[in-house]
Amino acid sequence: MDYENFIFCLEGVPDVEINTNTEVLKNLEILAFEHKIPSIYKNCDTIEGLEESLGNLLYDDHNFKDYEIIYLVMPGQENNICLHDYYYSLEEIAELFEGKLKGKIIHFANKKILDLTSEESQYFLDVTGAKAISGYGIVHPTVSSIHLDRFFFSLFQDSDDPVEIVEELHQKHYALCKFLDFRLYY
Template identity: 85%
Template sequence: MVYENFIFCLEGVPDIETNIDTETLQNLEHLAFEHQISSIYKNCDTIEGLEESLSALLYDDHHFKDYQIIYLVMPGQENNICLHDYYYSLEEIAELFEGKLKGKIVHFANKKVLDLTSEESQYFLDITGAKAISGYGIKEYNISSIHLDKFFFGLCEELDDVVEIVEELHQKNYALCKHLDFRLYY
């Protein structure tokens, strides 16, 4: 089976000068080999690095329209991310990428809790043009969300309707969805 969509993963790391083979990178490689879902991986340690990476993808990659999922693996809290000990709100992130994420699903790994009010999520979606924003209500240090993330990414390849994706995800992985408190705002 040939897939047409890709995942763009951006991982927050303490220092981009230090080359480390992260768990995220290893799991994305596994996703490509086992499930034929391609991805581009970048890391960043500052908000400027985040902006540069997404801008390069947007303006330099002729296949940007094929990236269905923007996968962010970054620490933070409910309505923010943390890079290099600085916190940036999702409102600030939305304004950086105003109108640039049309039709994309922005998905956060469980390194941060995603707990948005309906106004916060709607603002992010309206400003960026994203199709949905998803993540987890619980930051679980002992359990990585990568296994549920991989299943979620596979469903995003198969289905277009975000409600169907969430229903299927809960049907097949109810215990893990419940434990990590999977959330999707659309």
């Protein structure tokens, strides 16, 4: 089966000059080999690197329309991401990518808490044009969301309705969804 939807993963790392094979990269490879879901992986250590990587995807990749999920694996606190010891709010991120993420699902790994009010989520969605934003209410020191993320991404290959996908995710992985406090804003 040929999949039409791709994943663009951007992982925040301490130093892009140090080449490491992260857990995220390994799991994206599993998605590609076992589930035939293609992805692009980039890492960044600054906000400029984040902006440049997404900019390259937007303007230089002719398959951008095929990237349904923008997967952000970045540390942070609450509704901020942290790159190179600087914190950036989701509002600042939304303004950086104003109108550029139309129809995309922005998904955060559980390296940071995603806890948006309805106004904050609506602002992010309206400014970026994204279809939905998802993530977790729990950052657990020993439990990564990577396996739940992988299943979440695979569900998008059969449906493009985020609500339907989240319902199925909860049906099949309720305990982990509840434990990590999976959240979807649309």
